[in-house]
Amino acid sequence: MARTLKHLWGQIHPKGYALCAFMISLGGFLNGYDTGSIGAVTTMPQFEKSINKLSPTLQGFTVALIMVTGAVPGIFAGQLANRYGQLLVVMAGALVFTLGTALEAGSSKLPMFLVGRALAGIGEGMWLTNISVYITEIAPSAKRGTFVSMPQLMAAFGICAGYFTCYGSIHISSSLSWRLPFIIQSILAIVLAISCIYMPMSPRWLQLNNRSEEALRSIHRLDISPVEAEKDILRPRPLVREGPSGVSGFLTMFKREYRGRTMLAFFILGMLQLCGIDGVLYYAPILFTQAGLGAGTASFLASGVSAIAMLLVSIPAFLYTDRWGRRSSTITGGVLLSGSMFIIGGLYASDSVHADSGGGRWLVIVLIFVFALSFVGTWGVVGKIYASEILDARTRDVANSAAQGLGFFTNWLVAFTTPIFLAHSSYGAYFLFGGLSLLAVLVLIVFMPETRGYSLEYIQEGFQNLHARGHRQALSYSADAERSATVTLGKRVRRLLIGPVLFPDGVGDGVTTSMELDLGQVQMPPPTTGEGGILRLEVSTV
Incomplete structure (x- = not known):
């Protein structure tokens, strides 16, 4: 019996790289959990009683604060990862996030709550890029897309969990109703920090820093194929040295041999936000109300149904990422994003959307879902994978973090400007986001080569030999x-x-x-x- 159980465990025992990818993707879950809960928390009666009722402007500032404070560490987290490794930076970020969410949970006044929110943003900025880079460097070439998309899948789970936690906790009469989501986040962030202690460092990072023996031990713990390790990770490289740090790190990623890849990664991660996805996610209730739905129905569609729908789309996108080409997925997704935005804008511009009757409002609602689900199934999965894959090992941490910082800024920009656009024009924002999505498609058609199925080292050789x-x-x-x-x-x-x-x-x-x-x-x-x-x-x- 014992032998049979041991055999069965051997059959289902996950590979080391799969287990590590899952554990570090808890950072993605925490990011999604905050997105799914913060809007509901700030409108709870118990929160208003404990903290105060927030004006629309102050509510927007409170929600978006995590993006602002996440931008700066997002830029510099790669410098730290180059020097100390991704896991130490992720662990430090998780501890800072724990402190921030603990302050949020224990707040009795708004200033204390805002300080906690700011610290939580700093923590997120430290880990968000580095978890993608870590998974990129430990995952097998044939399965890299699937594993690098795991944080995005976990974020979708987090959005659902955050929404339904608040949906249940609002029935608690005490202030625990709004404090509970932050308590849960604190506990999970501690789990993430502890996990980083036991996970092996990236063997590619160790090899780059002339720590070959440790790289071998890491390869063994991660269950990386000896053939792949010998062919890609451990093969001799001329003058392997530590990655650049400080100002030189930023200068290196803009050198001639790296400049094209750096700018492509910046463009992709920036356009992930400028296409308008966060405007749709944060202000979906306003968009649905504008289309003619009642406030209660709009809130339900925006929070509950959309969260579940995005999760359901994320699962096949996660499972089949490595069967679909990066290039084709991105271009197809961009066409769907721009098309849905242009059609919605056209409907409003032609005065075809009426609150009382007609099919225009339902077409708008369907197209908003098409936009959000298309993003989740294409750009939301492929964007971060591709940006991590194309960068050289010496600039991957630095460039990815800088691009992530740009993503935080554009995220805040969209969140800040969308209600302004909607207040001045019913269709202007849709045409703007549609135009930006179309611009991204045209640029990527010209400059985006396929990377699916290739090792990171082969991708770098391809860029060096074919583009330098x-x-x-x-x-x-x-x-x-x-x-x-x-x-x-x-x-x-x-x-x-x-x-x-x-x-x-x-x-x-x-x-x-x-x-x-x-x-x-x-x-x-x-x-x-x-x-x-x-x-x-x-x-x-x-």
Whole structure:
């Protein structure tokens, strides 16, 4: 019997990297829990009795304060992670968050509550980027998208949990009704901090800092495949050194070889907010009321139904992230986001939405759900994954944190300006967000290469070899010949890639017109041809 139970446990025992990804994703749950609870907390009668009734402006300031204070540590958390590792920074952030939520839970006056909220924002800013980077560096290439999207899935669970906690606690007559959500957050933040003590450091971070023996132990604890570890993490690299820190860290990510990737990551994480998702999430009751629903129905749709719907969409998005291309998901999502915003704006601009009757208001409501669910299933999952994947190991922490800080700022900007836009125009905000989403789609069509299924090291080589000194040129050749092919080129070849295999240095150097490729030079079987017998080749030219 004991042997049978041991065998069954061996079958279901999770891999180390999966367990660590789940535990550190508790940070995503806490982020979602706050989003799902803070709006309800500030409108509870018990909160108004204990703290005071907040004006709309003061309520908006209180809700958005966590974004403002999270922006600054969000920018600098990567510097700390470069020096001390992601786990120590996440643990420190969790402890600061614990202090902040404890102050919120124990508040008797608004200033104390605001101080606690500000500290909670600092804690969130320290961990939010670093949990994504940590998971990116420990997850296998084939499953990286799934695991990096885990914090987003946990955030969706957190939104639901926060909403339904408040839905239940509002029936408590004492002040515990509004204090309970913050008590729960404090407890969970302590669990996150303690978990960081027992999780292994990122082997890629250890290897980058010349701690190879510790990297080996970390690989063993994380159950990373020896083949993948040898091929990607432990392979020799020239002049491996500590990542840049301080001012040099910011300067490094804007050097020529990193600049393009840095700006792409900044653009993606900034547009995640500028598309208007937080305007929809925070002000959904206003949007539904504007469309003609009663206040009670609007609140129910905005909080309960939308939270459950986003969770249900997050689950398949999480499970199938590594089956869907990063590029195709992002572009498709952007089309849905911009399209839904433009249609809503057009309905309001043409005076087709009436509170009393007509199908216009219901079309607006459906399109708001389409917008939110499209975001959750595409941009909300892929954006942070892609931004972490494309950055070099030496700039990943710094650039991701700076981009996250930009995300906090744009988040606050959208939350602050949306009610102003809605007060002045029923359709202006929709056209603005639709236009920004469309702009993002056009930029990403041009500048976003696919990364799904490739190791982090191969992605970095791809950017270095194909983008650093020249431009990428896509070619095709007929695979009728088993081991060779003739390729016509218009420029001098610097590096040549066939599929995931890099030719040895010097192959093809100096060729300006055409060359005979001897595929036998590469230790690989004859290439499998694609549809129509065509295999894509990529060359970098100078």
